Amino acid sequence: MMAGGLARLSPTFSNGPGLQKPLDPLNAVANTIDTILTPNPCVAETFPSLSLLGAEFLSIEASLFTNYSGWIPAGWRFSQPSVNIHDVTFCNITVSYTHPGHGDVVNVETWLPTDEWNGRLQAVGGGGWRAGRFILSYAGMAGAIADGYATVTTDAGLGNAEGPMPWALISPGNSNLYALQDLGSQTLNDEAIIAKHLIKSYYGREQSYSYWNGCSQGGRQGTTLAQRYPAAYDGIIAAAPAVNWAGVFISTMWPKVYMDVTGQYPQSCELDELTALAVPACDGLDGVEDGIIADTSGCKRIFDPFTYVGSRFYCPSAGRSINLTLAAAAVANAMWTGPVTAENETTYLHGLEMGTDLTKGALTSCDENGECTGVPNPAVKLLMGYFIDKEPDLSTTKISFKGLERAFRSFKQQFDSFLASDDPDLTPFRDSGGKMITFHGLVSSQWLICPFAKLANDNITRTDRL
Structure with a gap:
């Protein structure tokens, strides 16, 4: 079964029998017996008792992906070099849930490497009006998987909408405040909690460190996490953060x-x-x-x-x-x-x-x-x-x-209370041991974010000296 997100990357990634080495008959029999005797942990039953305050879980799906190969350019990873992916196997878990009374359906997609997990979690952010689960998010996740990370993304309940037009208003004159809350902050903390629960259930132990990696919208998500949920991640890369939406x-x-x-x-x-x-x-x-x-x-x-x-x-x-x-x-x-x-x-x-x-x-x-x-x-x-x-x-x-x-x-x-992330006081994040890197090119194509990101950085630096 091919998950929707991976299907969208089919022009970039390839997986097929040509990448597998042929097996001799004796090895084939041995591998078959081993497969029968070894339980497959990449099933929904491996992840019981999901718990999240304020949420009701609707479904959980788990699928094993093998021979996952491809190449991710550095420009699609924002803060990391290009990477070749070769014959990676991972468990893809998609969790769907709702916040009762909000009328939303949020989808969190987590990829867990079956071999050589480095013991760490790297969540990836969105871009534009997308919270995640789109082409750039999947590229970031593929790169993370290649480097041995467990990785996660969320659609914040907005589905595949490329802009706010389908969800910004519940009716003429009335903003969809629950959708803004989901995009702005709430689902970001949900995502971290869910991913960590899945990791512990799958590997039998917690991650040693957890990181956030995002640019633009993903950068704003990173600064929001540092400000509102300082214990969610140990480290944050918030590139070109859109901190001041107004x-x-x-x-x-x-x-x-x-x-x-x-x-x-x-x-x-x-x-x-x-x-x-x-x-x-x-x-x-x-x-x-x-x-x-x-x-x-x-x-x-x-x-x-x-x-x-x-x-x-x-x-x-x-x-x-x-x-x-x-x-x-x-x-x-x-x-x-x-x-x-x-x-x-x-x-x-x-x-x-x-x-x-x-x-x-x-x-x-x-x-x-x-x-x-x-x-x-x-x-x-x-x-x-x-x-x-x-x-x-x-x-x-x-x-x-x-x-x-x-x-x-x-x-x-x-809308600042929903979408802005320019609070200069990062004391709780610092005190929790968190570290954050943020940067922006002076002549970047995201030409309007730079002056506001620079102003936010100056304010943070000034506040930290008080």
């Missing part, structure tokens, strides 16, 4: 709102040109000229995009040289500065780091004459329709500066 949402919307309000729509090549100009101007601020802006704060102080208005450069998309426009300088400056209030233009959120690709946020469509219009930003409809207005079909996509600020405060007031 900030990420509003900053995603900010470039389009700014362009619409001011009526300025630059060509994407102009924004690329300003980024290219900023790199040599700021490269040496950290004392090393390596083509990277390391001192992004210092760069914002010295680099003025308006001084380049009118300068000539070659625009690949236009196929000719053009003059850099005031609109391009204004939009770039707004993105680096961050959202501002309508009254006095005071910045209330951090802008992008210098060197980041600006074109991902300021999407425009331009004709052959270089006249541009704004491209609809799906984040605007998502945030306003499903979280602020809570009426997707009627929600507006035309937002003023004041409207954006109100949306920011509304999202924080309503």
Whole structure:
């Protein structure tokens, strides 16, 4: 029987008889007798008496996978090198449960290596709006299995939904708070408890150490675990953690709102040109000229995009040289500065780091004459329709500066307790012996998470010194 999650990885992984060595008849008979006499622990009956406060268990399925082989690139593991998987055998246990009264069905999938278990658990996180049990989670689990770990993932009760549209509202005007609670925190602790119970039942002993490994959504899950469930894991890798969802949402919307309000729509090549100009101007601020802006704060102080208005450069998309426009300088400056209030233009959120690709946020469509219009930003409809207005079909996509600020405060007031993980006090996690590594690339494709992750790290460092 092939589990659903593994089936989705079939293009990447292979398993087949060609990977097995042929057996001579005597060995075949001996192996058959040994199989008959040796109980198979990879059955549901091996995992009795699952207990979890606030949960009711619905089912447990166990399947043995053999000859599991493949290759996982480093980019799919976030914090670990690429790995070749060859002829791995493991027990796949899927536990389904509900929180009575919540109307949810949560699925936790655990893989337990049958041979050479290293005595440790490595849980893997999700990405985007997925809590887990999707292609990147399974890649992380495959890598963990190859390294000898027991490993686990959860769908947080959200199934295969790639975004919040199917579950964010229980009806127009009413948020699905139980689903937000499941995604935000509760199922993360559930997952750790269930995985540890399965490990003890299967191996007859507890894991020596347990770790969490995640990026983006998985990074947010990691920081949430450190803040809310400090004893769940001994170590946490929280890469590119989306700790401030309100900030990420509003900053995603900010470039389009700014362009619409001011009526300025630059060509994407102009924004690329300003980024290219900023790199040599700021490269040496950290004392090393390596083509990277390391001192992004210092760069914002010295680099003025308006001084380049009118300068000539070659625009690949236009196929000719053009003059850099005031609109391009204004939009770039707004993105680096961050959202501002309508009254006095005071910045209330951090802008992008210098060197980041600006074109991902300021999407425009331009004709052959270089006249541009704004491209609809799906984040605007998502945030306003499903979280602020809570009426997707009627929600507006035309937002003023004041409207954006109100949306920011509304999202924080309503949903920070579910989704934010920016509490700087990690004292309980530290006191429990926990260790955490978190990092983010300055010009990562997850371009809006970096400034908020950096701010959270600064706050944690400051709090730890008190």
